[in-house]
Amino acid sequence: MSGLGFVIFETALGACALAWSANGVCGVRFPHPDRGAVEAEARRAWPQARLLEPPSEVAAIVADLRALTAGEPRDFGDVAIDLSGVPDFQRRVYDLARAIPCGQTLTYGDVAARIGAPGAARAVGEALGRNPVPILVPCHRVLAAGGRRGGFSAPGGVAAKMRLLQIEGALALERLPLFAPQASSASRK
Incomplete structure (x- = not known):
């Protein structure tokens, strides 16, 4: 993962957003029926991030989130997350x-x-x-x-x-x- 980017993607429950940094996933926004609202929230939450095509490791996480919202259990324990700045x-x-x-x-x-x-x-x-x-x-x-x-x-x-x-x-x-x-x-x- 490189740079600071985010992606908006559709799931069975609505649009989601996911942001990543060079150190891992740094943000997730839960499904909402209004894709525009999710994108606006993502831009407020991650003002330095750019809307990008996700790298392959992020695309795999997106696929798993889609599967989860469609009713298929998934484990995200091995996903790299970036909690820099978290107390x-x-x-x-x-x-x-x-x-x-x-x-x-x-x-x-x-x-x-x-x-x-x-x-x-x-x-x-x-x-x-x-x-x-x-x-x-x-x-x-x-x-x-x-x-x-x-x-x-x-x-x-x-x-x-x-x-x-x-x-x-x-x-x-x-x-x-x-x-x-x-x-x-x-x-x-």
Whole structure:
């Protein structure tokens, strides 16, 4: 990846934008039905970037994002991302979120504890709400306590979050806390 560029592309859910630098993907804008609105947002978000034909590694990411929005699970854990300028706390949150396997979830409190900041669940939620590369940093895999949905700042809100989790297989009833298999009374003794 070289230079600072961005691309607008169509998906099953609407137009998306993706920006890249020499160090990796530095921005993703979630699907919106109005391509012009996505391009305007991209130009505001990445004023130094130019609308370009993406290099092959970016084109492969775009193809995977298209497949994901069409209902095919994808893992973006190996995609290079550029988080330069992101504060240390947010970077730790994003690194941990990237380590959550496809089809699994953690809570905001779990993330806070695992990055060494127990009690910082709200700060984790705020960091995820500022995620510059949603999907690549899978903030949708982080739920509120007790398996509640929590928020999702991308277009489509919580419904989009739930759709992504459904595509990834994280919403199977046996994986949700309320429906998880319980230990038998004999094994609890």
